[in-house]
Amino acid sequence: DGGITQSPKYLFRKEGQNVTLSCEQNLNHDAMYWYRQDPGQGLRLIYYSQIVNDFQKGDIAEGYSVSREKKESFPLTVTSAQKNPTAFYLCASRLSGSISDEQFFGPGTRLTVL
């Protein structure tokens, strides 16, 4: 079955630690995205990538970093510079080049900073 996987589902981190969230897709999609969602809030774009080895900052990129070494993978690192990292993180992918194609989401990772 094609889809997007994210791991882990729940993640706990101590303050001052970096942590990496995994996102893998086997949909052969070119574009991948990372969003953050806080309780009762909408989705905010952190980073997105349209092709391998290229990515762009979204609206709230500070304190985060990404890489896109493979088409299937788009890991997100939450660094110690992110002041309030506790949130629900969602990864998505989309078939690039068509304005009518929707985004598909992974199940998300809940990050809690202790």
Add this chain to the structure above:
Amino acid sequence: RKEVEQDPGPFNVPEGATVAFNCTYSNSASQSFFWYRQDCRKEPKLLMSVYSSGNEDGRFTAQLNRASQYISLLIRDSKLSDSATYLCVVNPFGTSYDKVIFGPGTSLSVIP
């Protein structure tokens, strides 16, 4: 003005009721539009794409009004299982095709 705005909600309606949500967008050149559904603590899932002529899928009807720059979602004969947050999504033309804008969402609770 925010790029995508939605009815603030929450909407609390009895089973069987008809409910409508509105979403406005600021970029008049926007080309494609979607409604997503998000259940509590879950990922968003596509409910409907919104076409210029409007489209219907069972109890759900989506409409687009380009002149007034809004889209709407109508749910007829509400079910308990319709309780969720509904997200309006706009894909703006002129910026990257691959960057979409999510509205803040409208919460719906269907009450027995």
